[in-house]
Amino acid sequence: MFENVIAARMNSLSGESAFQVLAAANKLEAEGKKVIHFEIGEPDFPTAPHIVDAAKKALDQGRTTYCNSQGLVALREAIADYTLRYKGIPTGRDEVVVAPGAKPIIFYTICCLVNPEEEVVYPDPGFPTYESVIRYAGGLPVPIALEEKDDFRLSVRKLISKISPRTKLIILNSPSNPTGGVLTDGDLGEIASAVRGKDIFILSDEIYSRICYEGVPRSIATFPGLKDRTIILDGFSKTYCMTGWRLGYGIMHEEIARKMTQLLINSNSCTTHFIQVAGIEALRGPQDSVAAMVKEFTRRRDVIVEGLNSLPGITCRKPRGAFYAFPNVTGTGLPSGELAHFLLQEAGVAALDGAAFGAAGTGYLRFSYATSLDNIHAGLDRLGAALKKLPRR
Ligand SMILES: Cc1ncc(COP(=O)(O)O)c(C=O)c1O
Structure with missing residues (x-):
C-alpha cells in the first residue's frame, strides 16, 4: 500500500535473520512446542550485580x-x-x-x-x-x-x-x-x-x-x-x-x-x-565474571563441536573466538536454508542458515552456544534424531 511512498533508499536495508528466526521460534513456543535456542547471539548470563547496582544508584542519583x-x-x-x-x-x-x-x-x-x-x-x-x-x-x-x-x-x-x-x-x-x-x-x-x-x-x-x-x-x-x-x-x-x-x-x-x-x-x-x-x-570494576564466562564458553564449545562432528553429514571446525559454531552441513544432502527450516519445524532446534551471513555461508549453519550445557546436549540429541528422518541421499 505504501510502496510508492517509502523512500527508495529503504529498499537497500535488510533485516537480521537471528531476530526473524527468534520470532518464528517464539511462535512455535506460543503454540506449545519446546524449542532449543541456538539462533540469537547473546550471552545467557545475567549482567554482573555490581554493574546492575551502579545503574540503580545512578537512577537514584537522578x-x-x-x-x-x-x-x-x-x-x-x-x-x-x-x-x-x-x-x-x-x-x-x-x-x-x-x-x-x-x-x-x-x-x-x-x-x-x-x-x-x-x-x-x-x-x-x-x-x-x-x-x-x-x-x-x-x-x-x-x-x-x-x-x-x-x-x-x-x-x-x-x-x-x-x-x-x-x-x-x-x-x-x-x-x-x-x-x-x-x-x-x-x-x-x-x-x-x-x-x-x-x-x-x-x-x-x-x-x-x-x-x-x-x-x-x-x-x-x-x-x-x-x-x-x-x-x-x-x-x-x-x-x-x-x-x-x-x-x-x-x-x-x-x-x-x-x-x-x-x-x-x-x-x-x-x-x-x-x-x-x-x-x-x-x-x-572486577573482571572475574568475564573470565568465568569465557571458561564456560570453552567447555560448551568443546561439547558442541564434538557433538556436531559425531552427526551424519555434518563437520565442524573448532571456533577460536566468539560463541558460534559454524558447521558444514552439505553432507546432509539438504540445502542449508531448508535444513535450518526442517530443524526448527521438526526438531524444535533453532539455528541460522549460514547464507543469511552472505553467499559464502551457504552450506553452513550457525549455532550460538551461548546457552546451557543441558540445552546443548538436548539440542544435539534432537539433531541426531531429526537427521535420521532425512531421506538417505
Ligand atoms: C560482529 C558484531 N558486531 C557488532 C554487533 C553489535 O553489537 P551491539 O549489540 O552492542 O550493538 C554484533 C552483535 O551481534 C556482532 O555480532
Missing part, C-alpha cells in the same frame, strides 16, 4: 537527563584506559564516541566515510549489518569469501586482489561472527602493509575481542601508521552480558569522532545517561 552527546567524559576516560590496558593502544578521551550499542558505530562509520560508488570490502560470511548499511549509504559492497580450509580467516591475497582505487573502507571482524575465526598477528601485519600509505580506512569490529580461546587477539590499530586510519568498534553487549542495555563505542581519530558525534546528535542526542554510568563500573 542521572536521568540528557548528557554529553559524545559520551560522558568519565566513561570516555574509562574506555581510553581500558583500550590501553586490553589492546595496548594509547587513546585520548576525544577519540572515543559512545553510542547506544556497538551496532550504531557500524552505521555511523559507513555514513561518515563512504560516498556513493565508493567500495567497501568486508568478510563473507559476515555480520549482515555490514552489507546492508554499505548499500544504504550508496557504497559498493565488495565481499571477500572466507574459506573453511583457512579456518575462516580472511585471505590477505584475496583482500589485496580486491583493493581498487575506489576502495574506501575495509571491514575486519576478529573474532568473527558467524564463524568464530580469528585473524593471526601475521594476517593483521600483512593487511596493515597492504593498506599503509593508501587512502583506505579500516573498521575493526572487535566486539568479541575478550571472548577468545587462545590468547588475546591483537588490534590492527597497533600496527605502525594504522591507528589514525582505523575505527575500532567495541562494546558491552558480549563482554559484560549487557545486550539489552544498548551501550557500545568507537575509537577513532578526533576529527572523525567530531563528525560521528554530529550523527549521534541528529539521531539519538546522547546515549542513556545512567546506562553510561553503569558502563564505567563494567570497565573499572
Whole structure:
C-alpha cells in the first residue's frame, strides 16, 4: 500500500535473520512446542550485580537527563584506559564516541566515510549489518569469501586482489561472527602493509575481542601508521552480558569522532545517561565474571563441536573466538536454508542458515552456544534424531 511512498533508499536495508528466526521460534513456543535456542547471539548470563547496582544508584542519583552527546567524559576516560590496558593502544578521551550499542558505530562509520560508488570490502560470511548499511549509504559492497580450509580467516591475497582505487573502507571482524575465526598477528601485519600509505580506512569490529580461546587477539590499530586510519568498534553487549542495555563505542581519530558525534546528535542526542554510568563500573570494576564466562564458553564449545562432528553429514571446525559454531552441513544432502527450516519445524532446534551471513555461508549453519550445557546436549540429541528422518541421499 505504501510502496510508492517509502523512500527508495529503504529498499537497500535488510533485516537480521537471528531476530526473524527468534520470532518464528517464539511462535512455535506460543503454540506449545519446546524449542532449543541456538539462533540469537547473546550471552545467557545475567549482567554482573555490581554493574546492575551502579545503574540503580545512578537512577537514584537522578542521572536521568540528557548528557554529553559524545559520551560522558568519565566513561570516555574509562574506555581510553581500558583500550590501553586490553589492546595496548594509547587513546585520548576525544577519540572515543559512545553510542547506544556497538551496532550504531557500524552505521555511523559507513555514513561518515563512504560516498556513493565508493567500495567497501568486508568478510563473507559476515555480520549482515555490514552489507546492508554499505548499500544504504550508496557504497559498493565488495565481499571477500572466507574459506573453511583457512579456518575462516580472511585471505590477505584475496583482500589485496580486491583493493581498487575506489576502495574506501575495509571491514575486519576478529573474532568473527558467524564463524568464530580469528585473524593471526601475521594476517593483521600483512593487511596493515597492504593498506599503509593508501587512502583506505579500516573498521575493526572487535566486539568479541575478550571472548577468545587462545590468547588475546591483537588490534590492527597497533600496527605502525594504522591507528589514525582505523575505527575500532567495541562494546558491552558480549563482554559484560549487557545486550539489552544498548551501550557500545568507537575509537577513532578526533576529527572523525567530531563528525560521528554530529550523527549521534541528529539521531539519538546522547546515549542513556545512567546506562553510561553503569558502563564505567563494567570497565573499572572486577573482571572475574568475564573470565568465568569465557571458561564456560570453552567447555560448551568443546561439547558442541564434538557433538556436531559425531552427526551424519555434518563437520565442524573448532571456533577460536566468539560463541558460534559454524558447521558444514552439505553432507546432509539438504540445502542449508531448508535444513535450518526442517530443524526448527521438526526438531524444535533453532539455528541460522549460514547464507543469511552472505553467499559464502551457504552450506553452513550457525549455532550460538551461548546457552546451557543441558540445552546443548538436548539440542544435539534432537539433531541426531531429526537427521535420521532425512531421506538417505
Ligand atoms: C560482529 C558484531 N558486531 C557488532 C554487533 C553489535 O553489537 P551491539 O549489540 O552492542 O550493538 C554484533 C552483535 O551481534 C556482532 O555480532
